[in-house]
Amino acid sequence: MTIKIVDSVFDPFLEIQDFQTQLALNGKFGATSIFIGTMRDFNEGDEVHAMTLEHYEGMTQKQLEKIITTAKDKWTILEALIVHRIGDILPSEPIVLIAIWSVHRADAFEACRYIMEELKSNAPFWKRETLSSHQTRWVLKNTGSK
């Protein structure tokens, strides 16, 4: 399992491929479930020009490890990768990547979804949006399971 917090733009597909080539799992996994969260240029009816992602260094890693550990208790997963952006982000840049490898598909699908929902609820990240007016605002809360 790997958790990466990165402060510049990342390529989710390169991250997955790099991670996958390091794994000694060739022929062992049948399922990979991947989620990518990408910055949109609109939110709650407003155009968004940029975003800054703050986090609680240390607690972020601790909470994400805890989430993966719980997922491993609930499902049979072979490997897990989480990459999350911090710092200044522009529309169409990836914010979060979750990738889960398992033997059977239900485990990968369900663990990926669970980790994403738990990350949204518990990982200490905060988004501040810059609107087209150059006004900034904190995102007040994450949507529940949306």
Place this chain on the structure above:
Amino acid sequence: MTIKIVDSVFDPFLEIQDFQTQLALNGKFGATSIFIGTMRDFNEGDEVHAMTLEHYEGMTQKQLEKIITTAKDKWTILEALIVHRIGDILPSEPIVLIAIWSVHRADAFEACRYIMEELKSNAPFWKRETLSSHQTRWVLKNTGSK
């Protein structure tokens, strides 16, 4: 929406990237849910050396289109890509790729899972495995939601 049936090895990440660059969706999608099914080198307790995937040309495309259309009625999805291998396949080669783009995560997650389950139940593909003994056997049925 794009459905591709391919008879030689494909790179799922290149397929996603190629498809994504053609989309005029920059800044419009917030969520991408991806599933990749990969050939394992073991099944039901036996080593598997190779696999042949047969399909019903024409009906495959028709059923997959129908599945995507139903998913579009159920969830708000922006784009969908399905790639499925046919022909001779070796362990660790990808068999199926499903990628769904949406504004919010629930739609992408749920549509991706739905399409995969429907594909497993209804798309006319059949797997014949070659075991280490060089004996071949047809896979009798897909696991339910597994």
Place this chain on the structure above:
Amino acid sequence: MITITLHYFASLREQIGRSQETLTLADSITVLDVWQYVHQTPLPDNTLIAVNMEYVERMHYICDGDEVAFFPPVTGG
């Protein structure tokens, strides 16, 4: 006269020893009767049937020009 084509896939194709054939009948019958008429054996329990590439029930009646397919449970993905 009703002329249909029959298609077989996967293990069923191998058991039957051919992948397709043409059949001409005087009247419309059900796809189940088509199987019994051609093969003189009961249709294997888990066999799926498609007409013109859409799934149908065993009691579906054929039309002239139909493409009727019989195959075992699908195992893709």
Place this chain on the structure above:
Amino acid sequence: MITITLHYFASLREQIGRSQETLTLADSITVLDVWQYVHQTPLPDNTLIAVNMEYVERMHYICDGDEVAFFPPVTGG
């Protein structure tokens, strides 16, 4: 004597005007009382509290050396 560090994040950090401070107390009190003692205002309703990077309830008692963090609902992912 109990010495703890306080951390604030995101909008709460901006409202308070600082990201961290140190506090020394004679006795252990709850994290809610820590907030009221320092800020003299009720803790905003939806504020989350962590001690040593683990979520705690408002009635959690502090220990010497604790890192206590107050922050608004998280919005990552």
